[in-house]
Amino acid sequence: MRRTSTTLILLTLFFLLSSHELFLKSDSYFFEENSLGELYLINGTFDESENVITRDRIINPKILGPNYDFKPSSDDYYDKGEITFLKFKTGNTGTYVAGVSTKPRVIELSGENFTTYLEHEGLTEVILDRKTKGISNQVANEKYSKHVKAIFQVDERRTDNFSTQLDYPIEFIPLKNPYNLSVGDIMSFKLLYLGKPLGNQTVHISSRINTDAKDGKETALSTNDKGEVSFTISNIGHWYIATINMLERNEEDFDYESNWATLTFEVK
Template sequence: MIKTQITPLLLCLGASVWLGFSAPASAHDFWIAPGSYSAEIGETTDLSIMVGHPEDQNSWSISPHRVVSLRSVGPNGILDQQSLISGSDANDPMSLSFDSEGVHVLTIETTSAYSELEAEKFNDYLDEEGLTPIQIDRVSKRKISEPGTEIYSRRGKTIVNVGEPGDSDPSYVTSPLGLTLEVVPTTNPVRLQDGESLSAHIYYRGQAMPGVNVKLVSLDTNKGQVDSQKSDAEGKVSFPKPDTGDWMLHAIWSDPMEDTSRADYDTIFSSLSFSIN
């Protein structure tokens, strides 16, 4: 895949890093990419972990020591899927099949890595993303001229519909599954009708979290990010129903580190990938 202190100062840092290295001040998203968001019982589908932007994406080189958990949640309960990692090459898609009809949610959690950006690049990044709370935090600590350092980790979810999804959503689709930072849809996106909204709640350490920057990203076109919002007082975002295709809601949150000898911030990326019919 606990701190109980929720700090509303910080919205986002981790998009400045990728695969454990410092990077230019540009966002690099992270998501689970099934070969298809719809499958039949017993059908094998590819499963990749992607980073980058839809127009410049790369497969994340999976190694067991970087993965804390890889699970599927479905009609038969929670299944540990970490054996998929050891059974495939680090740069090749994993192969997964489903033995029950219904909605399946896959989740991944990674370990933390370290990143550092020089002050100018870090501050440019904050300007680019409009991350005023982090700027205020750095100013208040007189660190505006210092490099920005963080540890960062990833959380990803995807929804795969096997056979017919049924008449209603299972509770595990629209409820938190215990990820540190989690995007939870109010309904299975495959059910959305024209004129309805794509809505989700953002949870951080088990609590609905306001002020989190959430991006709506097209995954199968060159549009990339098409919209963004900050979660409201109830931790909710709501977008107009996207066009038919593959999509992602991507969120980032960061807290100041208690032990700043490691880094200034603890940053988490989280995503929910899905298909719209």
């Protein structure tokens, strides 16, 4: 196949990729009007970041709200430990959406490590396709990028800015304002890929009742033919929905292209 491996400890790279989901989070998703606030990027699991996101990787950052359109610059970020923080000032009361996208990178994995990674992420269709083609043991070059969003509330007035499409390659669009919901209510999302509904896609849902909770149980669901998925809000706390869409490609530098999406919000 294409380029010769320039070996940089493939097993280490595998674990870095397979465990490194990206989330845009806040300690509290409730802010005051016209006040200073912070969001932060967690690159690892929902509970722990394993490395910062360098500024050269960040593209299309934005925070949108009622009469509010903030596009962060490199000066609006700072790092602390393994976490990247984003500083901003809120505007008028309302429901806001924030997002960050990353530039693509390419990683090379052995066939065994790639299969393990696919199993870890529940990408069974890719596993079966590689098995059918007899290429499960072949090296795989994957181009990947990540696209993360957070929905947060500024003071009391609820607005429809939560559903604003950020035009990322893949993204979740809330079909309900999460800040109108209570425990026992149904939350719904539409998943878009290149602006169109993505049906029959596995997504993962999880929550934490408090910020000290670790390793909450994930629930796997599938979008319907309209790209929609719904679930019951079973508890207060921080919630996320996540997915990885992977497609086979026949390019010079990579065989597969994956786009990762997450969205976080809070329920009181």
